[in-house]
Amino acid sequence: MAGAHIEINLNNQSASSSLSTAVEALENPRPLLANIREHLTRIHRKRFSEQKAPDGTPWAPLSPRYRKRKRQNSDKILVLRGYLMNTLRGVIDDDGLAFGTDRAYGAVQHFGAQIQHQARDTTLYFKRNRDGSVGNRFVKSGRSDFAQDAKVGAHTTEIPARPWLGTSDEDDRDLLALARDYLAKATSGR
Known part of the structure; x- marks a missing residue:
């Protein structure tokens, strides 16, 4: 087809606008990080009620001696008055999100310890x-x-490890879905 001419005009204003909005959303991820922090708090509170590690294994049981003298919540592990569960914090800054507890005994309970x-x-x-x-x-x-x-x-004194911080594969999928939704809303202009 000699002399045939095909012309394609692309309007990239819409695509450019969507990309700009997505870049803005990625440059200011605080709303996404706030949603992730809230979701992590729910995940970990649920973990305390289920008494299970992130991988789904039950926490090591209380020693019979401690269980006998434990007056409050004697049937619950890692819960005496709820202090550890109530110290869950997520701090958002320019570097991202840090989630956990500021209590030293949180690490002792998570990793276990031998106290001399x-x-x-x-x-x-x-x-x-x-x-x-x-x-x-x-x-x-x-x-x-x-x-x-x-x-x-x-x-x-031997304190067994009772992993309570972290995420499961299902939790990771939920967190990834939050990020995808955040980016989808940013690129759609909603």
Whole structure:
């Protein structure tokens, strides 16, 4: 076809506008990071109620000795008064999102630990029974009417790892979907 001429005109204003909006959204990801922070908080609160690690395995059970003396939430692991769960924080800055807890015992619970206790002298406090005999349960000094000095030998406390921070594969897919939705809204101009 000698002399045939095909002309294609592209209007790139729409594509250029969409790309500019997407670039702006990526340059200011704070709204996306705020959504991710909220989602991570929900994920981790749910984890405390399910008592499971990010991979779905149950947390190591409480020792029978600790469970017996634990007065509040005795059936719950990593929950005494809810302090650890309530210290979840997500900090958004120019570098991104940092999520976790600022409590040192959060890392101890997550990774586990061996705590070495030195030998020491201490005072043990008891309450007398009605017949005048000394009871066999420790009490706080303010409730005590009998005290006895004792030596406590060196010993180790073993805290098993109970992974509670992190995301599962399903969580990762949900977070990726949040990012995709954020970019889709940015490029559609909504």
